[in-house]
Amino acid sequence: MNIELNTEQMIAMGKENVMNTYGRLPMALVKGSGSLVWDSDGKQYLDFVAGLAVTSLGHANPEIVEIICEQAGEILHTSNLYWIPGQVKLAKLLTDNSFANKVFFCNSGAEANEAAIKLARKYAKEHFGAEKIQIVSLKNSFHGRTLATITATGQAKYQKGYEPLPEGFSYTTMNDLSELEGVINEETAAVMIEPVQGEGGVHPVSREFLQKARELCDKYGALLIFDEVQCGLGRTGKLFAYEWSGVKPDILTLAKALGNGVPIGAMLATDNAAASFQPGDHASTFGGNHLVSAVGCKVMEIMTREDFLTGIENKGYYFQDKLQKLAEKFDLPGKVRGLGLMVGLPVEENGPEIVNNCCANGLLINCVGGKTLRFLPPLTVTFDEIDKAMEILEQAFQRSFNVK
Ligand SMILES: Cc1ncc(COP(=O)(O)O)c(C=O)c1O
Incomplete structure (x- = not known):
């Protein structure tokens, strides 16, 4: 079967044929590179979900691609x-x-x-x-x-x-x-x-x-x-x-x-x-x-390469510190929680709306328990990408918590 479907048709077919166990966003991610992913309409996102803490070494990591191809041929x-x-x-x-x-x-x-x-x-x-x-x-x-x-x-x-x-x-x-x-x-x-x-x-x-x-x-x-x-x-x-x-x-x-x-x-x-x-x-x-x-x-x-883990710790501190400052700027009562690049911020019932606003502006994050924003970027994320994510998050906060 080789059917070319646009995103809307694909989702309609999915609703008809895939068991309804997930509340999915109405989009499909079809390509990735490092911390970036693209949806089926060509829109680019910073991926701070990483397939739920799975693609820690980034999407299409060249060393992973190479080993998969090599092993598949054996x-x-x-x-x-x-x-x-x-x-x-x-x-x-x-x-x-x-x-x-x-x-x-x-x-x-x-x-x-x-x-x-x-x-x-x-x-x-x-x-x-x-x-x-x-x-x-x-x-x-x-x-x-x-x-x-x-x-x-x-x-x-x-x-x-x-x-x-x-x-x-x-x-x-x-x-x-x-x-x-x-x-x-x-x-x-x-x-x-x-x-x-x-x-x-x-x-x-x-x-x-x-x-x-x-x-x-x-x-x-x-x-x-x-x-x-x-x-x-x-x-x-x-x-x-x-x-x-x-x-x-x-x-x-x-x-x-x-x-x-x-x-x-x-x-x-x-x-x-x-x-x-x-x-x-x-x-x-x-x-x-x-x-x-x-x-x-x-x-x-x-x-286990030298410096791999140190880098994560440093990026984690940088990210958590920026996120805490952003939370304080918007007078959020909750404190940033987490360790390294496993980070959460309680935002009460605003979680789903912030996730949607970030998504619209090119940042993927998710919300756990309906009330906590969870950030799980690839461990290979760069400081620049963290800064960019923070800008998009600030825009989303401005919409959810009124202008600051
Ligand atoms: C701590 C923990 N344990 C177990 C699981 C289940 O893993 P899987 O979905 O691969 O079965 C998860 C999934 O999110 C998890 O976070």
Whole structure:
């Protein structure tokens, strides 16, 4: 089928044929380069969404394009019935640069978290018996859309309509140490935390809370799982967000930026935790195939180059400082939140209108929870691009909060 459609016709056909699970803006992005994207009508945008923290190395990054073409010409997929050299190399790169000793590969963040929950349950049963099943997660968290991961997600809106939910999940309030102490006990198999909550509104978890979680997990023989699907891989200015706190998990999940746009997820674990998975215990047909692993290796190679991370930290400070000044100029009560280039600003009910105004003026941002503007530019964004984004944002603020 080769049908040339204009944007309006394409959207009409989409409404007819694509399942209606997303509230989409009426546009299609068809080309990208670095921090820039173009829609199907040729309009250019600065992309401060980056495919939801995925295209961290920018669109059409020449090194990524090269490796995709090279690998596609060799072999794409053979299954996990056989060893995959690129997967082995990627596992080595991930373990050499983190707390972990072993990696399981899958295709998305939800699958990585599903694998983490399964591993934690299996570990708990093997080491402590059948009663140890509880997965403790945070209120307002987000861990994915499978049945187990919506259950771990501490937000009722994602769970409604899908009951009965899997048993054995409980929730606690972020940064409340005494509540955490009350909820973790002998029945806790794992505690699952995003070191910086993303979908919940860009909230970094305090170091004290992460330390307390580690301490309580050690006391009760529970595993500590960090979900770094969004905040991992350079997004906060460190390769892994947990490095800011110095608290090491037993399991860590990744996806999004690991493939810069090709779908890959990974669950990293210590040898101790990973030993509870034996052949046949968990699997994924596509997980870590030749293509995605080759790209993952290139992403890791680029992200571990000297100065890559320092640059992000500096751009993050610059961006957050400018955004805070802009918020103050418009007397916004909310403070800028975030770490590195994972940034949020609370704007109450003005969020969707600001997103639309920015879009009309050539800047893509998004809004989480209806009330927080979220900024996730490519990590390769330049200072000039940050300045340009700030100009467009100021224009949008002028329309939403009256002239200043
Ligand atoms: C922290 C976190 N965990 C898990 C997920 C789910 O990832 P995926 O959509 O790749 O399944 C997301 C997605 O936004 C996320 O932000």
